C-alpha cells in the first residue's frame with residue numbers, strides 16, 4: 033500500500049489552521065472503527081484541532097476500556113448534542129466504512145452539513161466515486177487502524193502509548209488476531225513500532241478476548257450447539273439467533289461478535305453465516321475461506337457487501353423465511369463461479 037504525496041499534501045491543506053473536526057465511524061462500531069477513530073482523534077488534537085468522535089450506536093463491552101473511549105459521543109444516546117457537533121464541523125473524517133448509509137440515523141445530519149470537507153480513511157471494497165473530497169481508500173489494507181498508522185508516519189507525528197493501544201486493538205480485531213489475509217511484512221514492522229511506543233500485547237489480549245460475561249459464553253455454547261446448522265454436505269454452516277433467544281442469555285450488544293467465525297474451524301466448512309435478529313431486521317454476518325467470495329454473496333442475496341472473506345447484509349423477512357432464503361442462496365452460490373472452491 034502506497035500513500036501518494038499528493039494526497040498527504042491535500043490532507044495538510046484541509047487541516048491548515050485550527051479546525052473543528054468530526055470523526056465518525058460505522059453502525060455497530062467494532063475494534064477497528066473505534067481504535068482507528070480514537071488514535072486519529074488524538075493525532076489531530078495534538079496538531080491543535082478541536083475534535084469530536086461520533087458513532088451511531090453503542091459499542092460492545094469488550095471495548096469500553098480503550099484509551100479515549102469515554103469521550104466518544106453515541107448518537108443513539110445524545111442525538112441533539114451530536115447533531116450540533118456534526119453541524120458545526122469544518123472537516124468530517126469517515127473511518128472504517130465507505131457508504132454513508134451505514135450510519136443509520138446519522139446519515140441525514142452528515143448530509144445536512146454541505147460545507148464541511150469530507151475525507152475517507154477506509155479499507156472496504158468499492159469506495160463511492162465523487163462523494164468525498166479526499167479518499168485514503170486502500171482495500172488491500174488489513175484494517176483502517178493500519179492505514180492510520182501509515183498516515184501518522186507520513187505526517188511525521190509521534191505515536192504515544194495510548195495511540196499505540198488503540199491502533200493495535202483495531203489491527204488485532206480486524207485481522208482475527210493475525211490470522212486472516214493481508215498480513216504484510218510492513219504490518220509487522222508497524223506493530224513492532226507500536227510495541228516500542230509502549231503497547232502491552234498480553235494486556236490488550238486479555239481485555240478484548242478474555243472479558244466475556246457468563247451469558248456470552250453460554251450464548252456461544254447455545255449458538256454452536258442446538259443452533260448451528262450444516263448445509264451442502266458440510267461446506268456451509270449457519271447459526272441463527274432470534275431476539276427472544278438473545279434475551280434469554282442477557283444479551284448485551286457485541287455479545288455475538290465473532291460467533292460467525294467458529295464454524296469455519298470445521299475443516300469442511302467454506303462459508304459461515306450468522307443471522308441475528310433485532311427489532312428492525314435480521315443482520316446477516318458472513319465469513320468464508322479462500323476464493324469463496326462472500327462480498328459477492330452479500331451483494332447478490334442480502335443487500336450488503338464487505339470484503340471477500342468477511343461481509344454482511346440484512347433481511348427484513350422473518351427468521352424462518354431468511355433461513356430458507358439463505359439455504360437456497362448457498363446451494364445456488366456454491367455451485368456458481370463465485371462460490372467455486374479452490375485450494376488455499
Ligand SMILES: [Mn+2]
Nearest residue numbers: 064128176206
Ligand atoms: Mn475495519
